Amino acid sequence: MRFRFPKKISAFAVLLSLLPLAIVGPIYGIDEYYRFQELSSPERIQFEKERKLCIFPLRNLSGDKNIDFYSAGYASVVYSGLKSLVQIYDESLIPKSIQYAYGAQGESTRIREGEWDAKKLEKLRRGEYNLTTSRDPRYLSLKVQPYEGEVAPDEGFIIPVSRKFDCFYAIYGEFEKKGKDEIQIRIRLRSSKDGSKKEFSHKTSVRRSYQELGTIIEEIRRILLGKTTQTFSVKTSQHYDSLVFLDGNYIGKTPLRRTDILAGVHDVRVTKNGFEDWIGQVDLRDGPKELNIPLEKDKKEGFVTITSEPSGAKVYLGSEYLGTTPLAKIPVKTGWNRIRLTMEDHVDKFKGVEVKKGETAEVFAKLRLGDSVTYYKNRKYLFLDHTYDDFAIYSLYGTLFFYAGYYYFNYRADQAFESIRPTVTITNFVALQNLAQSSPSQQTFLMSYFYQEHVYQHARNQFNNYRSLGGNFARHTGIQGGLMLDCMGLMLALTVTFYALGLDSETVEVGTAPVKTVPSYVKVYDNQYETESFAKFKMRF
Template identity: 70%
Template sequence: MKLLFLRKLSAFVLLICSAPFFVGTPTYAIDEYYRFPEYSSPEKIQFEKERKLCIFPLRNLSGDSSLDFYSSGYASVLYSGLKSLVQIYDESLIPKSIQHSFGPNPSGVKPNLREGEWDYTGLEKLKKGELSLNVSRDPRYLILKVQPYETETAPDEGFIIPISRKYDCFYSTYGEFEKKGEEIRISIRIRSSKDGSKKEFSHKTSVRRSYQELSPVTEEIRKTLLGKHTKSLSVKTGNQYDSLVFLDGNYIGKTPLKRNDILSGIHDVRITKNGYSDWIGQVDLRESPKDLDIVLEKDKKEGFLSVDSDPQGAKVYLGSEYLGVTPLVKVPVKIGWNRLRFVLGDHVDQFKGVEIKKGEVSEVKARLKEGESVSYYRNKKYLFLDHTYDDFAIYSLYGSLFFYAGYYYFNLRADQALENARPMVQITNFAALQELQQSSPNFQTFALSYFYQESIYNDAKSKSDYFRSISGRFGKHQGIHGGLMLYGIGTMLILSATFYALGLDSETLEVGVAPVKTMPTFVRGLEGQYETESYAKFNMKF
């Protein structure tokens, strides 16, 4: 204790002795010492962008457990009526983060605000109507997400706050119902975590039609959540149906679409359908309802190709499609991988792989070497535009499959022609003919019946023979009977074998590099560099 006293006394004496040294030395406040007033920090406010509505079951106050199914049932009905809500309006904004201004702000200097950031000046102009913004940029328009919780225990008044916090609910619907005779009294409350306020909706309905007659309550809750008057929006896409409609980035339905609960304002609209180009535009619903009838254009799925060659004037083929003579600038072509072929007299054909991307410009340039393509490319199967003998062998196989399908189809038609006549013809053998004669009252009736059935059979046989003449027929018992489809199958198989044989070659090199002899022989390549057989590659995809 004595030691502590001596330490304090020594410190006091030291301060008294040091005081003369500080006489005349200026003292500063904290903000002056660190020069805070010289720095400026603009005010920035960011607001919430979405809210969540939780729908909970209603409590059963009837004491009749057989009515418990209504508890989650009413929650499901509410969800069905409110799930289409995607946007609400709240004039009283809730800040998500606030950055207070600090330091002097030179006059005329505006704060650099990013998308979604505001200052108080901008907010005042917005509330006074001096700013006209799209709904997507106006912070007072919020996305609403609706989520049912039918499996939860129906909460009472004292439990609604904890369960709302558990599921991060901004709005919560809860309540109770009670059966009185043949009538059900329903009380539904919606609680807002903004200020803890509650609004109650009461309804009386019959037991039998309690679900169907809950719509008035649902409509009142919708109006409360929307927070602003609404307008009607109709969207059609001509003769096209099932186009998806997005309002301010939120999906609101398929065309033809009719919505009566769209908040007034300037909305961004996007209409999309597979195989068609998106339609993007705006609709002004501040004053009156709108009807849109949009004709979507086919998605061309095009990219662009700019091609040049050295020397210029070369013909350019994309696959087997002729594009023109170099130089070519931004030629619209289909997207995907393909091969370019450059053809110029007295020069070796040049092949290049290219990928065309939608909406982008692909640039390709080729340097052509003087010479003859026939001698330069020993493997002749690559010299028929951009299709090889191997390609035509495969095409021929596809052709044989096509003719085989025709063969099967016409044989089926021939069998059907006879089968359709079978129920109308009884004289299929001698016994049937004898039975017909015995059942006929006289010879005239027998003759009429006989010739009538024979005409039906002859007509069916004629149709069957016609279809057989087109298809042909072959089999173990029938032998081979020539027909157009059989001739086509045979021709395609012969062509396939012929093209395959023409494509056989000792060369195994890919397109794009000169075939060379085996090591150690060298040849000079297109770029003036020496190439060896191991370098003869073509790494592009087709």
Template identity: 90%
Template sequence: MRSGACKRISALVVLLSLFPLAIFGPVYGIDEYYRFQELSSPERIQFEKERKLCIFPLRNLSGDKNIDFYSAGYASVLYSGLKSLVQVYDESLIPKSIQYAYGTQTESTRIREGEWDAKKLEKLRKGEYNLTTSRDPRYLSLKVQPYEGEVAPDEGFIIPVSRKFDCFYAIYGEFEKKGTDEIRIQIRLRSSKDGSKKEFSHKTSVRRSYQELGSIIEELRKTLLGKTTQTLSVKTSQQYDSLVFLDGNYIGKTPLRRTDILAGVHDVRVTKNGFEDWIGQVDLREGPKELNIPLEKDKKEGLITVTSEPSGAKVYLGSEYLGTTPLEKVPVKTGWNRIRFSLDEYVDKFKGVEIKKGEVTEAFAKLRLGDSVSYYKNKKYLFLDHTYDDFAVYSLYGTLFFYAGYYYFNYRADQAFESIRPTVTVTNLVGLESLAQSSPNQQTFFMSYLYQEHVYRHARSEFNYYRSLSGNFGRRTGVQGGLMLDAMGLMLALTVTFYALGLDSETVEVGTAPVKTVPSYVKVYDNQYEMESFAKFKMRF
């Protein structure tokens, strides 16, 4: 009892102590206390961007195993007719994620590109937004995938099978042979959106059952597309086989004519090796369109901006002189290259750069006082596009190339004899006696012998030809000169020669580096040049 009374008295004391704060202090609502107005989040809805169509084999209900091959065959024919579909339209989209609104919306909490809310979607459906199909979420990419190797699913297993392969749409069904020359085909298209399915029936002859699936394929296409279509034709003058992409999906090569393009404003890209890409839009809302696009030769150019400290340095890209710094957006060829900065009384500076097509590459160098000849002791740093080390590496690659040729031509030489082994049996006295015994008469014997002799001489001639190209070396045969073997020796000799030319005291890390000039950073005693160890020279510079 006493403990309970003590607790009540303590609580009363606390409440009385807080009473002045309740009267004179500020009173906050819960939304103000937790700053709901400042912490807000808009409604955000993100939608799916791609759907998958799975095509399964059809079940054979006839019990006739002789026509089981039609099960996977029908799936292949359906896939051939539907694989060109790259886009479908669905007015009732399925949200991928929904973030509901929270707090008071401000300018900083607007939805980003690709996100939607209920109001924006309503405006889109009313046609108040004019968007390209690539930005309109109602246009979805379609991926068509056949599964001919799977067991033909029935109605009770199509849902788990669709979940296994992540199918949004599934095409399945059955066929049955009626009489001697009639097949009834029942095909179903199931959508995982609401579990609905649509059935397509067809009667055909056994012989022409593949060819007569066209009507079902056309009905399936219309159902999947979900919207009216238009015709799009694309030509590129004389540049045939240019690749055409619609909203990022490949739809064929030029000259192209497609009659199943969804109505709307589409992004089109036409590309061909050696030519500049053509990028534009085509409006198919009102009717068909025909594009005649003249492709231009690809210049393969990028831009480079070069600066240095101090400015005024000469700039070389490889062996090409670009000008003096600063340089602003100079057009140059794409690819990897070496850039050199050169300025009197300063050490030359080298940098590797990658020039990308249509992009601006920036290069900067801070130059140091000095003399380039004294600074770069190693011959590998000569101001050439290719150094001794480069030539050594190229020669070594040449050695490997000719070694591959040596191995290949030796293989062909051995094959020349191996290929006639089953044909030529007269290789020794035993083979000659065997041929004589197996021949019914002397004329047959001589004809067989002469034929085998002709085959053997032809093989010997082929063997000698390939061996002359390859050459040979071994313990028994010694070294026999050949084109590949001689070239290998030459490439090895050049590798060693170029590597030796690139060596000096700095490369092998021994000896001293005499200073032959008198730059500002070298001391002179009694007109004698200072001799420095390599370590000291390298540390200083």
């Protein structure tokens, strides 16, 4: 007791010391202290956009292991019937995240696109919003995934198995053989939304059990879709196999006809390699629709705007003549290329340019007085779009090509003799004597001899023909001319020649040449100094 009494006195003294602060300053509630009334946050709800349907094998209740294969087989048949489903409708929306509102709601607290609140949802349900299905949260993408390799789950394990694979819907069940040729199939569809399940039962013959699953599959489709459907057809004239996407989901190739598209306003994209994408909308609220879309060739074009000082210069894009400057938004192919500007009594100017699809590349060049022929000591980058270096590389590629031909024809020549080895036995005088002794008569000997001689001569002619095309060089045979070998030599000679022609210490790739001066240094444009042996490269072309 003597220890507690001083503690109480101490606590009372502390409270008395804080009393003046309470009298002098106001006491705030927590919402007033943090000024929650001045701050605000609207109600924001985001909904799920995709659900997953998992299809599991069916359990075999018969005890007959000879029909175990039906377990995964039924799952595959169900998957084949449902895999085309890409979109479903559910009026009962499931929130993914909710932010509750607080504070005074002002103009600055409007919810963003894709977010919802109670008032906005009520308007949606009353039909006051005319939204496309891609923006309406009641339309959900469906991902159908088979799991034929998994163990067939029973009723007690379907919930943990569904959680393991993140399944919103699960299809499972069992089958049992009744009698000699009768089978009972029970398939269940379980939903994670409320844990509900629907069972579909069908009794059929063992032989026709796959085919007669169609009625169950159609019933499952109807339940999953959740809304009336319409027929949607797409044609692209003679351009078959165009890919069709509905609300971002691939639904097939043209010519396309689908009878299970949900009623609503859908975003459609049709694409085919080499053609411009077609993007539009289709309204399936009132009835079926058919689109006949004329696809246009993908021009893969960008634009260039080219000006020069002085103007009036001729412009070439690679080897294509574009016109004289100034040029404004000239359509050209996309990609990297080289622009050449040429004008009488002026030095040609080169510019590298990257043309992007739908964009305009701007090029400006200032031409200087002079003669291009004397300005560029080596013309390999001047008038041709292909340089000596390019020709050297092309010739080297040609050498490799003809070497492949040389190898091929020599291989065929060797095979001509190898193929007759089991047939021709007369290879020397001893073999000829053995054939004569083993032949029952002279007529048989002569027939065998002339037949082998004929086979040999035919192979010899093939060998000579292939060798004349390929040629050959080896230590024991020397060099034997042939088309492929001669062309190899020619290509090698051209490679060396073009490479030698391209060797020039004064070669300038693009636009600027070394300056010839008497003093070792001279001031040139852009306030920079260059020596006689220095070449300035502004671009890589």
